[in-house]
Amino acid sequence: MVAGSEHPRRILLIKPSALGDVCRTVPVLASLARAWPEAEIHWLVQDGFVDAVSAHPDLDRVISFPRGRFGRWMRSPAVARELLEWTRRLREADYDLVLDCQGLSRSGFMTRATNAARRVGDRRAREFAWLAYTDRVDTAAAVHEVDRMFKLVEACGADVVRDLRLHVPAGAAASWRSGVGGRLEGVPVTTLASTSRWESKAWPRGHWAELGRRLLDRDDRHLLLLGAPSERDEVEVLRDAIGDSSGRVHCLAGRTTVGEMMAAIEQSDLVVSNDSAALHMAVGLAHRGVASVGLFGPTDPSRVGPYGGHAEVLQAPLPEGRAVNYRDRGIGDSIMRGIAVDAVLERIDHVRGSMASEGSEA
Numbered sequence: 001m002v003a004g005s006e007h008p009r010r011i012l013l014i015k016p017s018a019l020g021d022v023c024r025t026v027p028v029l030a031s032l033a034r035a036w037p038e039a040e041i042h043w044l045v046q047d048g049f050v051d052a053v054s055a056h057p058d059l060d061r062v063i064s065f066p067r068g069r070f071g072r073w074m075r076s077p078a079v080a081r082e083l084l085e086w087t088r089r090l091r092e093a094d095y096d097l098v099l100d101c102q103g104l105s106r107s108g109f110m111t112r113a114t115n116a117a118r119r120v121g122d123r124r125a126r127e128f129a130w131l132a133y134t135d136r137v138d139t140a141a142a143v144h145e146v147d148r149m150f151k152l153v154e155a156c157g158a159d160v161v162r163d164l165r166l167h168v169p170a171g172a173a174a175s176w177r178s179g180v181g182g183r184l185e186g187v188p189v190t191t192l193a194s195t196s197r198w199e200s201k202a203w204p205r206g207h208w209a210e211l212g213r214r215l216l217d218r219d220d221r222h223l224l225l226l227g228a229p230s231e232r233d234e235v236e237v238l239r240d241a242i243g244d245s246s247g248r249v250h251c252l253a254g255r256t257t258v259g260e261m262m263a264a265i266e267q268s269d270l271v272v273s274n275d276s277a278a279l280h281m282a283v284g285l286a287h288r289g290v291a292s293v294g295l296f297g298p299t300d301p302s303r304v305g306p307y308g309g310h311a312e313v314l315q316a317p318l319p320e321g322r323a324v325n326y327r328d329r330g331i332g333d334s335i336m337r338g339i340a341v342d343a344v345l346e347r348i349d350h351v352r353g354s355m356a357s358e359g360s361e362a
Helices: 019-023 026-035 047-052 077-092 105-114 145-155 170-177 205-218 229-242 258-267 277-284 341-361
Strands: 010-014 040-046 061-065 097-100 118-122 135-137 189-193 222-225 249-251 270-274 291-296 310-315
Touching (some): 010 026, 019 047, 040 047, 077 105, 097 105, 118 145, 135 145, 170 258, 189 258, 189 277, 205 229, 222 229, 229 249, 258 277, 270 277, 270 341, 277 291, 277 310, 291 341, 310 341
Parallel strands (some): 010 040, 010 097, 040 061, 097 118, 118 135, 189 222, 291 310
């Protein structure tokens, strides 16, 4: 702890979404807990992502934010009353210190609703969220999103702790082992996270299929294919394209909770992923022996890529002379096609070799 800093009794960390962003915010929690071990620390997170942080030993309580339900408050008086009651409980929790690591209007509203004496956030927060803060922090010098949040930590008077470890909830781990996970004990497992909300960030399906086939040809490993419920059909098409005559390809899309997905990744020796939550989960579970390879196109890994862990990154060549934005639907998968399957396999071999070397030295 930095000498002369205050001693908050109760701290609220606000980072509701998205799932990958929640995972890489864990070192903020670790930093606060190291600085003030006697403080009670709560985390406000979207209800569907609670599993990502609920088992962390530095966290005392999760504040669940039912975003889907509260999004209907203008159309439902009953929901509006629930939202008012929810914000009242935030205020009555009597927080001394609140960190808004999201920096959007919704999180700014939550921050202000606490009425905490110290409310810390990024002075460049969007959608006027900065109006909610008592302490507006200059984060312009930070490049990576995690480093930006560390600027908020330092502004609170705490030292930075670069501990990204995630912890799988016991119930989710048991549920995973009772199904697919239990059948995979003792065999090598690779997880492929092939989907993306944005087509511009997705490696083409044909490339994924070739990668899957070549991984299966190498040894007796099994492949786990991740995806959201809405992506189940897409992932099943990929499974069929890889070919599953051996019964070693498992479509998990829409079949796991967030906690069970964490347990599946924890059982894997390798995760290959687009720029998505699975990649950041793999980084957080590197202490459990999980390596990862991240595939990037129009998004910048120096800003949003894996932070530490046993991770390798491949970025497709960007078009010269013009800026690209991943939200531009006209891009399609044209940029991501620039990553060759052979290049991914080379990175897989490299990260596995690095982990094996570290293991032998330990």
